[in-house]
Amino acid sequence: MSSRESVAARSSAPGGWGTLTLLGNELSVQFRRWRTWAMLGALALIPVLLGVAIRFVGGSDPGRGPAFLDQITDNGLFVGLAALTVAIPLFLPLTVSVTAGDAIAGEASHGTLRYLLIAPAGRIRLLLVKYLSAVVFCVAATLTVVLVGSIVGAILFPIGPVTLVSGAQVSTGEGLLRLLAVAAYASISLIGLSAIGLFLSTLTTVPIGAMAATAILAVATQIVGAIPQLDALHPWLFTDRWLDFGDLLRSPVIWDSFAANALLQAGYVVVFGAAAVLRFATKDVLS
Template identity: 75%
Template sequence: MSSEAGQGLEAAAALPPRPAGETAASRPTRPPEAQSPARAAGGTLSLLGSELLTLFRRRRTWAMLGALALIPILIAVATRIAGGSSPGRGPAFLDQVTGNGLFVGVTAMTVAIPLFLPLTIGVVAGDSIAGEASHGTLRYLLIAPAGRIRLLVVKYAAAAAFCAAATLTVVIVGTLIGWALFPVGPVTLLSGATVSVGEGLLRLLAVAAYVTVSLLGMSAIGLFLSTLTTVPVGAMAATAILAVVSQIMDALPQLEALHPWLFTHHWLGFGDLLREPIVWDSFADNALLQGGYIVVFGALAVGRFLTKDVLS
């Protein structure tokens, strides 16, 4: 007997006995994630990259971003043609546009938050799982194997990336069109202090970050609703409607006790970032509230998706 054969017999003898009736094909194996954490992390990043590439290759995605870009363009062009408005008329900060073009982006953000941003976020989040199910590709994603929880995390991360892209589109296009059509100079903040153009631009980026965080809770709600149906339009519409209903409830003084718990409650609180010094309380409260919605509806999405029949 050769030494290689002897070593093979010794290794086989060291293995635990096979239960009766078990074959080599039926013996359970560890999933790839358990075998190699590094490979699992690499697979997650690869899946996320593929998801982002798919999302931002869609014409629908660019059509929605283009629609959001039209908001600051229309505000700037209309103000340039018709002139500025008096204080108290129109959206917040509109009366500041003619004096400083940097306020176009902030004004556009106040216009986009109540309806336009929720609509686009609702489309992306509501389509995340339901869209795959309706096209029959969900089962193949799970066979990959992507893993159900990993797939949910990737889908949510892609929706969060779109939130950032949407808010940056409004701010960047607003800044560019405002710079082109109006004078740009030191920014007078809500507290009366004046900061340089460079710091004003940083404040605009902070506003975009604030609004992005504001939309993360809604994205989690949309992801959960997307696991409940195979009809993407239903999940999209339900997500957008919930955002509108939440804002209506937030405007009713009779429901004041519920206001701090509504995911839209802090959506317009970014004005605190335009003060000197910056008041971070609204940002922290908003982040904490959105984090709570992410945890609750993320857990609901996981619970639903783990028991979802993807073969039906």
């Protein structure tokens, strides 16, 4: 019996235990893949390269380059923030597209999908587990950028009280908590894209097609968001609030952007999650 068949058998446990078993196995498989660690390693290189470049070449002039770049030499914690600003438009969506786009199409291409759909494992349960696995990767990816950035910043630059965008200063400990809140914001920003990737993954048995379509859609949506003539569409784009985490760096914290972003992403999760369920429920994968 293959590992996937064995998992399908164990996932037939009643209620939530079967779902947790399937999710645990899915996460185990995902984080044993060289591909996953290669993507996380590539994301970790962003703050490393950024920190090394600033340390040995010098800082940038205020207002030039990514946000927070000119503040790195004063406080190493800004390496994580600057790296996250660089990663959000392209690198994070690209890695999430690979994970979400491969979710169903990858199993179909390897011929293991039928074993995961042995009733009572169920199609909806499988979709839920695949989506939750993609969300876990979103969290791991953003934390990789932020935590590696903080470590690199602590090694290469002085660490101390953090000056917020509102001008107030907070302790180093609170600055780290604000940094984690920004990472949480970025993770939430990617859950809508994960739902889109999962839906696209149900449409094909070619994983690279779903991955590419998801990544291209993320880039195209950001292009639409940069065109002033289409500003009526901007509030509806899942990328519209990706970089609006500045309110988490004010004193006191303003949670309006966080809540608005979460609501926007939840709308995409509901719409594309329902589309994925409708598509997958009628898909012939057992023949």
